[in-house]
Amino acid sequence: MKKKESKVSLIARFMHGALPWFIVTILASAAVTLCETLMPQIVSITVDSVIGAKPFTLPDWVIGLIGMENLERLRGRLLLMAIAVIVVAAGNFLFRYLQRVSSAKGSERYVKNMRDALFSHIQKLPFSWHSANRTGDIIQRCTSDVEQVRNFVTGQLIEVFSVVFHIVISLLFMYSMNVKIALAATAFMPVVFFYSMYFHQRIAHRFTEADEAEGVMSTVAQENLTGVRVVRAFGREKYEKDKFEEKNTEFSRLWVKLGYLLSAFWAISDAVSALQIMTVIVMGVSSAVNGGITAGQFIAFVSYNSMLAWRVRYLGRMVSEMSKAGVSLDRLNYILASEEEKDRPETRTTDLSGDIVFDHVSFGYVDGIETIHDVSFQIPGGSTFAVLGGTGSGKSTLMHLLNRLYEVNPGQGRITIGGVDIADLKMADLRENIGMVLQEPFLFSRSIHDNIAIARKDATLDDVREAAQDACLDESVSEFSMGYDTMVGERGVTLSGGQKQRAAIARMLIKKTPIMVFDDSLSAVDTETDAKIREALSAHMSGATVILIAHRVTTLMSADQILVMDDGRVAELGTHEELMAKNGIYRHVYDIQMAGAKEAMDE
Secondary structure (H helix, E strand, O other): OOOOOOHHHHHHHOOOOOHHHHHHHHHHHHHHHHHHHHHHHHHHHHHHHHHOOOOOOOOHHHHHHHOHHHHHOOOOOHHHHHHHHHHHHHHHHHHHHHHHHHHHHHHHHHHHHHHHHHHHHHHOOOHHHHHHOOHHHHHHHHHHHHHHHHHHHHHHHHHHHHHHHHHHHHHHHHHHHOHHHHHHHHHHHHHHHHHHHHHHHHHHHHHHHHHHHHHHHHHHHHHHHHOHHHHHHOOOHHHHHHHHHHHHHHHHHHHHHHHHHHHHHHHHHHHHHHHHHHHHHHHHHHHHHOOOOOHHHHHHHHHHHHHHHHHHHHHHHHHHHHHHHHHHHHHHHHHHOOOOOOOOOOOEOOOOOOOEEEEEEEEOOEOOEOOEEEEEEEEOOOOEEEEEEOOOOOHHHHHHHHOOOOOOOOOOOEEEEOOEEHHHEOHHHHHHOEEEEOOOOOOOOOEHHHHHHOOOOOOOHHHHHHHHHHOOOHHHHHOOOOHHHOEOOHHHOOOOHHHHHHHHHHHHHOOOOOEEEEEOOOOOOOHHHHHHHHHHHHHHOOOOEEEEEOOOHHHHOOOOEEEEEEOOEEEEEEOHHHHHHHOOHHHHHHHHHHHHHHHHHHO
């Protein structure tokens, strides 16, 4: 895993295209703040100098901006002050509208950049990474965590500029009216800020626990929905419901535990804010009675103090929300810091129709535990090669290594095609020329036509039908009312096991690759269909190197060579006749299957 980015760097990474809108949002926010802070001044002037006869008590910079002569003309003119209120309110409305629109556009652009980057990066991560990470947790990181970061960046982080504007301008007006009362109001600000920082440190790990619990819960739900047929078939509804409720209860417990801390945070924060407001009101009333400030200034002071108390609380809330965003950023950083699949700096090209050689290859999915041990064999180009072995013998692992879904570690052998180490080939070129039908075929929630044609961009309907005929699927499809436009349910649930396998075979055949791998992909079809598919392969795919992995001996016996794997090692290698003569594992399996087939026919 590469070095993780800092949180600031990660936030800035997705700003392209969104930054101009956020700048407009900040400027509009400053204009809204100015309008809101002008309103108490208008009220103060109206009470003291328009209705009353007291001199205009405004900050020098405001008097210089407006002009004292212009201010004196306002005396007794309530209509002008009402118009001023309307103008300021209208400005507030327009600038707030601009703020919301620009914030929404910047927000959506920002989150789009983030989602695109995550999805693109996930597509480039190695198969081993996907095997090690739960699907539900990945989805949760790309949805809930992305939304959490979006809310922080486009809500709290952008809004902090408005908060700072409010605090600065409110304090300027307050200090210009009465320094003593302003100092009393300011004294509460560090208390709220550092108190919020303290809680930020306390609740950060609680957010991590809750977020991870949500990922576990999402995984349970995703697995249940994916395996719904298995759940129904084995009557496991209650077990699945209880398992989900257990994870949901744990998730709820962690959020309730977190809620206690947040409740304490907001309760104490409210108490401090109330104490601040009470202090300012008491001091303000006392000063107004003693002539220290005017009635209009007192009204303005109370308004500014309310603004100040709310904004400082919001600043504390932003610090609190930073905990959630920090956890989400760490979880997203885990994905983005994961190493992508990379080709070597110097890659080569080769004719992939050449001989495939496994040269003393060893490999293990878990460090220290080898799945295959010192395996060596050669597959002549254009031949049909078969692999037989029990469950866990390493058959599928060989093909995963051939396709570089997993990499052979340095010093543990090598795999060559046409004399070139596959580690020196571009992965895209290698996989483009190796067609694979995996042990568990996956079909997308699309039509049968789209599922087959997905392997070739320029495939026509005739191409799809030809591939389906070779895979013995065309006859089944013709019985569907919508033919090749028949929609396949999620993961192919609307098709039988054999139909799914044949659709996956057709998808591979349409590519016409020089290397074709059938990883136990004929297990769900009957013996007659199995023979028809192999016959079609022989007739239409001459010249291609075909690798058959199966448990059924009749599927393998006509191959040019047969490899027998046992406990991750090469046990036997030869033709059907040679292996039968050895009287080893292959002969033993053959005798058992033939005896079983004879008994089935006799019945």
